[in-house]
Amino acid sequence: MTTPVLEARDLARTYGRGPTRFDALKGVSLQVHQGESLAIVGKSGSGKSTLMHLLALLDKPSTGQVLLDGTDAATLGARQVNRTRNSTFGFVFQQFFLTPKTSVLDNVVLPLKIAGVSGAERKRRGMAALDSLGLADKAKNDANDLSGGQKQRVVIARALVGEPSVIFADEPTGNLDTNTGQVVEDMLFGLQRERGITLVVVTHDEELAARCDRSVNVRDGLIVGGSDGVPTAGAAVDQQATHGRHSA
Amino acid sequence: MNFLDLLRTAVANTFRSKLRTTLTVIAIFIGAFTITLTSAIGTGVSNYIDTQVSSIGDTGSLTITKAVDTASTDSGPAEYDPDESGQSVDRGPASFSYLSQSDVDDIRAIDGIESIRPAVALAPKYAEHGDHGKYVVSLTANAGELDADLASGKQLDDDTDANQVILPTNYLENLGLGSAKAAVGKELTFAVDDYQGKEHTLTATVVGVQNESLFGGGAGANAALTDAMQAAQEVGKPDSIATSYASATATLDSGASATTVKKALSDDGFLGQTIQDQLGQFQTVISGIVGVLNAFAVIALVAAGFGIINTLLMSVQERTREIGLMKAMGMGGGKVYTLFSLEAVFIGFLGSAIGAGVAILLGTGISNVLAGTVLKDLPGLQIMQFAPSSVATIILVVMFIAFLAGTLPARRAARQNPIEALRYE
Numbered sequence: 001m002t003t004p005v006l007e008a009r010d011l012a013r014t015y016g017r018g019p020t021r022f023d024a025l026k027g028v029s030l031q032v033h034q035g036e037s038l039a040i041v042g043k044s045g046s047g048k049s050t051l052m053h054l055l056a057l058l059d060k061p062s063t064g065q066v067l068l069d070g071t072d073a074a075t076l077g078a079r080q081v082n083r084t085r086n087s088t089f090g091f092v093f094q095q096f097f098l099t100p101k102t103s104v105l106d107n108v109v110l111p112l113k114i115a116g117v118s119g120a121e122r123k124r125r126g127m128a129a130l131d132s133l134g135l136a137d138k139a140k141n142d143a144n145d146l147s148g149g150q151k152q153r154v155v156i157a158r159a160l161v162g163e164p165s166v167i168f169a170d171e172p173t174g175n176l177d178t179n180t181g182q183v184v185e186d187m188l189f190g191l192q193r194e195r196g197i198t199l200v201v202v203t204h205d206e207e208l209a210a211r212c213d214r215s216v217n218v219r220d221g222l223i224v225g226g227s228d229g230v231p232t233a234g235a236a237v238d239q240q241a242t243h244g245r246h247s248a
Numbered sequence: 249m250n251f252l253d254l255l256r257t258a259v260a261n262t263f264r265s266k267l268r269t270t271l272t273v274i275a276i277f278i279g280a281f282t283i284t285l286t287s288a289i290g291t292g293v294s295n296y297i298d299t300q301v302s303s304i305g306d307t308g309s310l311t312i313t314k315a316v317d318t319a320s321t322d323s324g325p326a327e328y329d330p331d332e333s334g335q336s337v338d339r340g341p342a343s344f345s346y347l348s349q350s351d352v353d354d355i356r357a358i359d360g361i362e363s364i365r366p367a368v369a370l371a372p373k374y375a376e377h378g379d380h381g382k383y384v385v386s387l388t389a390n391a392g393e394l395d396a397d398l399a400s401g402k403q404l405d406d407d408t409d410a411n412q413v414i415l416p417t418n419y420l421e422n423l424g425l426g427s428a429k430a431a432v433g434k435e436l437t438f439a440v441d442d443y444q445g446k447e448h449t450l451t452a453t454v455v456g457v458q459n460e461s462l463f464g465g466g467a468g469a470n471a472a473l474t475d476a477m478q479a480a481q482e483v484g485k486p487d488s489i490a491t492s493y494a495s496a497t498a499t500l501d502s503g504a505s506a507t508t509v510k511k512a513l514s515d516d517g518f519l520g521q522t523i524q525d526q527l528g529q530f531q532t533v534i535s536g537i538v539g540v541l542n543a544f545a546v547i548a549l550v551a552a553g554f555g556i557i558n559t560l561l562m563s564v565q566e567r568t569r570e571i572g573l574m575k576a577m578g579m580g581g582g583k584v585y586t587l588f589s590l591e592a593v594f595i596g597f598l599g600s601a602i603g604a605g606v607a608i609l610l611g612t613g614i615s616n617v618l619a620g621t622v623l624k625d626l627p628g629l630q631i632m633q634f635a636p637s638s639v640a641t642i643i644l645v646v647m648f649i650a651f652l653a654g655t656l657p658a659r660r661a662a663r664q665n666p667i668e669a670l671r672y673e
Contacts, residue, residue, distance in 0.1 A: 056576075086578025113249055114249045114583075119253075
């Protein structure tokens, strides 16, 4: 049995205190394995985004642990957490968060720039990422002048450029029409399959969730069920070995 | 993110909101422009004075005046002393008593003083060269003690018995002496009234022509001419009239320290000043004026600092999501802080460099125009001089002010929580 890339143990996250106290997560355990695609499904306000933020080390749990390759994330220093988010994780958000008045290439290489990669290397890897998403000819355009689908592809290129092992996608198709959304989904699953990247998708779209290897349903801060997997983490491990890959 | 990338990103970010950056830069520009000009005036004037002083060199002489016994309201009027001169003279804010003959004797007795010569006022009625007409001139006694800044000819000789005179360049035309070169060697006739109103004439040779300067306000007489003219002035003076002097010039023993002699003089109630001291007073006044002007410029810069704070706060607000994204992608708070600080410093650099640059161009132009017109009578005076070190200091200080102004917005940016920032609409 391999160590899961990410593991959540009895995670709880509480916002505020006293009468305004709000329990976003009430004890969630979950394992994410290398190379699989996992959908976290739930309605808005269910706590699915909070769960993703905790897994992506963007937030700290009130109680419980997040394990990264078997190491408790709470033991990592701020610098190591930053480095992990920079090079191990890639992010695709519903909103594109592209910096306006800045070229597509500059937007894509932002994670490399933060990592301190040299200019020439940045350009090479940035162009390679854009090329793999069919956007090489748009490299010099202003990021704001692209269509929605192109923007989301730029965002995926940005998530890929650091060659991460896990990509977190928060409603990746939420802002796109059905056809474009389909193209973006194909790309994400294609990358997962070809490069063995682990994909964690947060969505309320059942169709998208169905394309993932596994999905968990979050409701009112608890995992209440899932497809092809089970609500609690322990049982999911045994199934992982025989778990079939999704084919797009 | 390495420093060069941070710097490049900061510069690029500054230009993303051009109008806002421009307005802030203008505010800093005004302050930096003003402070560059005022400090250039300070440099220009003090350089001019320094050149004047160094052209004189260390003369080893002191100008001695007597501190006046002021009848202060606290102690009442001062006691009468028959040996004291009753006259006093006001020089600007300071007031001096006249030196009596006994004062002159006292000063001569002080250690370190080789000789003392009371200042003599020469009052020629007119000067004339040939039949070119009579002109009113001012004539400085014993001018040979200071080396003149010569345009032609040579210095006055105090050891000769011949009457010599040195003239400023602006006297030549009216007196009909021609060019500076042509004037040297020509004869000049001075007329002076004696004590009873009878006119005497004296003849002197022009030995040199001097450039106009702070000291070159008139003609200068050598010792022989001074003595001759004084003798003529005092013809018919009753013995009972005591002579008193506004000031005296003392020559120091070679090797005597001016500081020690000045100390001894002040203990005896006299004030001894070297030529450098006298110019120092002048310089103090100018430094005071420049200081006040600089203070106004600093006020402008402080106001501009608040402009930077405002600009960057708006920028942080606008770029909340961008900051959130960078932090989510693993950019540390320290780097975010550095990024925004660099933006502030860069805005400060733009404003101060452009301000200083325009000030240098404009100031040099104005200075050259003034030197050729209003200040023509003071050759060598460039009213504004831009010392590279002071311009660099101004730019650095402005950048530092900008950095200070940037700390508040930069801290706010650095403390952004990535999740909150990404949710921000």
